[in-house]
Amino acid sequence: MLHTDSNEKRIDMKIRSYQLFKYFMLAIVLAATGVVYTSCESDETTAAAPPVITGVRLTDPEQRDSTFTQAFPGTTIVIQGDNFVNVKAVVLNGFNLTFNPNYVLKNSIIIGIPGNLPVKALYPELPNTIVVVNDKGEASFDFKFLAPAPWIQLVKFQPPAAVGKTITILGGDFYAVEKIQFKVDDDVVAEVTDFTVGEDFDMITFEIPDGGTSDGEIVVVTESGEASTDYLSNPFPEFLFLSDLYQIPGDTLTIEGKYFDFVEKVVFPDGTEVLKEDLKFNALNTKIDLLAPDIAPGSGPVILVTEFGDEIESPIIYNEMSGVFKNWESEGGDWGKGTREQADGTKPPFVGTGNYLHMISPMDANVNWWTDPLVLTVQTSDRPAPAGVTDATPISQIGIAFNYYTGNPWTKGYLAIRFGGHPGSSPHAKVDPNDNIAGKSITRRWQTYVVPLSEIIGGETWGGPVTTWGQFKTATNGFDPFLFAQFFNANSEAQTVNQFWDNMRFVKLQ
Incomplete structure (x- = not known):
């Protein structure tokens, strides 16, 4: 037994109040979008008798003998029969369609079922017929115009499954639902015909039946087809x-x-x-x-x-570290002012994993990349491939990531990141540690910045093209192996920056 929601009468009255207007407007749309064909015209101009419809088939000549009695809107069909002469109208499901008489022969009519043709599953009063009219009369043929096939998003209930518990199937196109089946190893172990379909045809609610407490699958059966999904009696997140x-x-x-x-x-x-x-x-x-x-x-x-x-x-690693080339767990490889420290919980950055680099110094407008204490250079002769990267991976799919923490606001400059060469050269990536919404520096929290590698490989000679990871991992130039990060002030105002760096690494970009 099929139930509808308690406001069924209100919805039905609303539908019927507007259906004449809707059908009138839809008839105009269908007429405007009627399928047009070209073919040979019949020599006869006057019908000798009313038309006769004997069947419906597809347009494929090899399937001339394969007829059917139902189809989805959007299908092109051939109406077979006799006396299709001086045809005045072709009516599908109660709607008079525009057709091209050049594709009307004495024994066949080719016509497309409009994709927006209303169907009986949504409007029960529709006749599910094909009607052909000529000057001697008309012929009617029972033919089912199908609603879209159902689909399932998920099954929802309070686990574990128990007989009598309410269960809801969420999805869509639940039109003309006939039954819900519970299957185990392709065998039907329970069947439900007492259910409620939501007014938007996007959910089905019913009680778990006897036999519906075993793992398997749930199948929704409609006149248009079936949809199935795995069913777990005690689902795990x-x-x-x-x-x-x-x-x-x-x-x-x-x-x-x-x-x-x-x-x-x-x-x-x-x-x-x-x-x-x-x-x-x-x-x-x-x-x-x-x-x-x-x-x-x-x-x-x-x-x-x-x-x-x-x-x-999670199926992926948060803060992937497989490509780390510098985490300051050991000395060496740095050029510039900075000390290796560990968080003690009493001062910035408060938390950390092992050692990190701490740099604090005034920042002037005119810095010299080779002498200024705020220039950070990191030795990167070791270039470990990050997870998911092979020698053939394009450089455009790889980046350099680093954790960065600033202990006090600074809004007048930016970080210039470059691999090879020096930060004053191009290309380099401009990394702005400022909050784009508040317009002020994000302070007192570790953040991750990711810079595409293709933006920071220097213009100096690399001994050939560098377009893949395989080429990059062995490429050298006059300044290699260093990664430079320099701080540029936007004006002449000096300010003090208090920053922390950790876990410089190669990463595969999403």
Whole structure:
């Protein structure tokens, strides 16, 4: 038995109140968009008898003997029969269509079913017929015009499954639903015919039947076709997508997946927890939005923890570190003023992973890249390939990432990053540590900056083209092997910068 929502009568009255106007307007649209064909015209101009329809087939001549009694809107069909002479009208599902008489022969008519033709599944009063009219009469042929086939997004219920519990199938095009089946190993173990379809045909609600508590699949059967999806009696959360690979504290981080109903917290690589009250779930419990916390710049999976203690790891690594070439765990390779330090929790940056580089100094308008203490140079003769990168990977798909923390505001300059050469040369990447919204420096939190490698490879001679990782990892020039980062002041005002660097690494860009 098929139920509709309690406001069925109101909806039905609304539909019927407007259907004459809608059908009138739609008839105009169908007439304006009627399918036009060209072919040979019949020599006869007057019908000897009323038309006769014997069947419907596709236009493929090889399928001339294969007839059918239903089709989707948008299909081109051949109406077969006799006495299709002096045809006055071709009516599909109650709508008079424009047709080209050149494609009307004595025994066949070729016509396209408009893609926007109303169907009986949405409007039960429609006749599901094809009618051909000539000057001697008309012929009617029963033919089902199908609604779109169904599709399933997910199945939602309070696990574990139990007989009598309410279950909802979410998806779309749930028109003319005949039944819902529960299958195990392709065998039907339960069938439901008592259900409720939402007024937008995007959900089906019913009670779990006897036999519906085993893992398998759920199948929605409609007159237009079937849709199926995996069915788990006690579904486990699935972590399918993480919107950001790199740490940007304060930005919205989105997690997508399935069955987030019992997620209690999100745990980051350094152990920082974001509890449920700070997580924003969508109505389907398939997406979680949260503000990325200020954490130590560590690497690892993001973990969902359920109220039952289950842990589900992200499919990608947050703050990927496989391509690290400098993390200041050892001395050497730096040119410029800076000290190796570790966080002690009492002063910026408060948190960290092992050693990092601390640089603090006044910044003037006129700096000399080779002498100024704010010039940072990093030895990079070791070029480890990041995860997912091979020798054939284009340089355009690779970047340099680094964690950066500024302890006090500075808004009059920028970081100039360049690989090979010196920062005053071009090309170099301009990295602005200022907040684009507030117009002020983002302070007191670790951030991740990613610079495309193609933007910072210098113009000096590299011994040949550098377009792939394989070429880059062995290329040299007069200034190699150094990565330069220099601070440029935008005007003559001197200011003090207090910054921290860690985990310089090659990364594969998304």
